[in-house]
Amino acid sequence: MKKWLIAICIMMTAMLVMTACGSNDSESSEPEGNGEVKEFTINASNFEFDLKEIKVNKGDTVKITLKNTEGNHAVKFDGYNKEVKADDTLSFVANKTGEFQYECSIFCGAGHSDMVGKLIVE
Numbered sequence: 001m002k003k004w005l006i007a008i009c010i011m012m013t014a015m016l017v018m019t020a021c022g023s024n025d026s027e028s029s030e031p032e033g034n035g036e037v038k039e040f041t042i043n044a045s046n047f048e049f050d051l052k053e054i055k056v057n058k059g060d061t062v063k064i065t066l067k068n069t070e071g072n073h074a075v076k077f078d079g080y081n082k083e084v085k086a087d088d089t090l091s092f093v094a095n096k097t098g099e100f101q102y103e104c105s106i107f108c109g110a111g112h113s114d115m116v117g118k119l120i121v122e
């Protein structure tokens, strides 16, 4: 009788530990939305982004890679408070609908203010 109880206790503890580890895993990995994963590459030059519009659906995981083909630029997404630097990939879940401007966040020269684009989340 006692051994049987101990066995159940061990099994329940093991299950709890496994559940805890499982949730930790999902927290430490990349954010996951309930939509698709959409990948984009923005090529930045003086003074333009080659990608001026990014369109996704709410719940999609957006992955954005920034490449600087000329000059030094970074991209900041208004409304989401996210930024991607050169040769880096930003990943976030588009959990808010609307139109959000993105812009160069490094002052790069005369055309800096022209470096804008639009993130559309439907």
Ligand SMILES: [Cu+2]
Pocket: 072, 073, 104, 105, 106, 107, 108, 109, 112, 113, 115
């Ligand atoms: Cu700039």
